[in-house]
Amino acid sequence: MLEKRVLAAAEGLTVEDVLCTSRRSSWTAPEPTTSHSIVFVRRGCFRRRVDGVESFLDPVSIYFERPGQEQQIAHPTEGGDECTQIALNRTVIESVWGSDFLPPTGPIFTSAAADLAHRQLVSSLRSGDVLELAERVVRLLAVVRDGGTRIRQRGRATTAAARRRVVDDAREAIAGQPTIGLFELARVVAVSPHHLSRIFRAETGETISRYRNRARVRLVLERLADRERSLARLAGELGFADQAHLARVVRREVGSTPSALRSSLGI
Structure with a gap:
């Protein structure tokens, strides 16, 4: 069972808590993605399939969604998972990553600094300050840009x-x-x-x-x-x-x- 809850929203961005309480499961039916998003795994692990390519996600990694993709999710273990999904418009993305930015097709490893900044963002949402939200999201995107490591795909x-x-x-x-x-x-x-x-x-x-x-x-x-x-x-x-x-x-x-x-x- 998937539950989404909007934690905060500002011009050009929305932060959601995504809680999945599913038991161990095989692949879900394909579902379209509707936004440019960056997804941080806070707890648990799962597998994701996009355009036939599978990847494994855990709290050491993040992934990007973009409109028009079809994704499937599978849970290899019990316990479900919990994620933070930050949906962004192109203006916010380009302000940090530039107009020629293309989201990675696969997951990336994040630094401890990026993960801490993400958790501080979630904690700060209690204040309800929209300006603080925007500032923290922009800082977080910059930390991800500077500290992310693409998960390698090499060889035949x-x-x-x-x-x-x-x-x-x-x-x-x-x-x-x-x-x-x-x-x-x-x-x-x-x-x-x-x-x-x-x-x-x-x-x-x-x-x-x-x-x-x-x-x-x-x-x-x-x-x-x-x-x-x-x-x-x-x-x-x-x-x-x-x-x-x-x-x-x-x-x-x-x-x-x-x-x-x-x-x-x-x-």
Whole structure:
């Protein structure tokens, strides 16, 4: 079941909360997209198919919609997902990205700074200040422009598709079990640890451990936004050695301590 709720709107843009409570499912029927949008995954994971090309989405990635596409969604795991969808008109897009901007056809990885700016935007919507909304959206788009990394697609089509499938399956496993280790992850995706490490870096541009930390920090931000008070409990659930380890990783990724992040998220 899909629920959409408008969080805020200003001239040229609308911010919506998109909550999907579907159980594990196969592909939905094709649905047309009607706007230029950028979609941030806040929680959960899913697969998206556009024009026959599949991609995997989780809180480390974002994707773009443009009018006239037909998309399908599948949920490989239980628990549903929650996203922030920012619909933009061409004036807003061109003010940040230029008149010749063409949205990427596939998802991109976002920096921790972009994800934090997105969550701060969602938190700030409580104020109802339309000017602040517009300013924050423009800043967020600039951060995405400067810090996004296109998810790579290289090699012969069949080989590249096979590699992408293995890497997407690994990302799905990390999303569902953020404490997973290399050897268990390799068993899940049915390749050797060495092969997995090599193709993961080739496809994503980073190591598995680095990617897992990025994914875990997104979970930390989501839990802090949900007013989680116990960092020790959070560290244990997400597989950090202790609270200090969690704080170090968060600071390295975002540049702020968990306590400072609480303040920036309005908590």
